[in-house]
Amino acid sequence: MKNEKKLSLGSKPKDPSSFIVEHDKKMQALREEELLPWEKSSVRPDIKRIVNLHVSEPMYLKLKFIADNTAYSMQEFIRECIENRLNDTVNQILSKTLVVTNLSKDEK
Numbered sequence: 001m002k003n004e005k006k007l008s009l010g011s012k013p014k015d016p017s018s019f020i021v022e023h024d025k026k027m028q029a030l031r032e033e034e035l036l037p038w039e040k041s042s043v044r045p046d047i048k049r050i051v052n053l054h055v056s057e058p059m060y061l062k063l064k065f066i067a068d069n070t071a072y073s074m075q076e077f078i079r080e081c082i083e084n085r086l087n088d089t090v091n092q093i094l095s096k097t098l099v100v101t102n103l104s105k106d107e108k
Contacts, residue, residue, distance in 0.1 A: 053078070 037043070055063070067074045 063074045063077065066072055066077055070077075072080075
């Protein structure tokens with residue numbers, strides 16, 4: 001009896017499966033921190049966000065002309081143009097970030 005360790009209230013020995021589950025949750029949280037905001041598991045591509053866009057009258061009339069004379073709606077055309085430009089700009093930013101990060105690591 002003297003050699004028995006007493007457990008304080010609230011500290012229960014954990015079974016291996018609960019330890020593994022807890023470890024997996026911590027590792028997932030660490031991986032989520034390394035992801036870009038749009039890569040996180042909580043982001044849902046089926047949710048559409050509204051962005052107000054102010055354009056000049058000539059630009060609006062050009063969009064309307066495109067919509068009237070192609071299979072695009074104004075929304076589809078704008079969305080496709082923005083998506084292409086977004087991807088290009090993100091890739092450009094990331095390539096600069098990677099170069100700067102690699103240079104800093106080389107200096108150490």
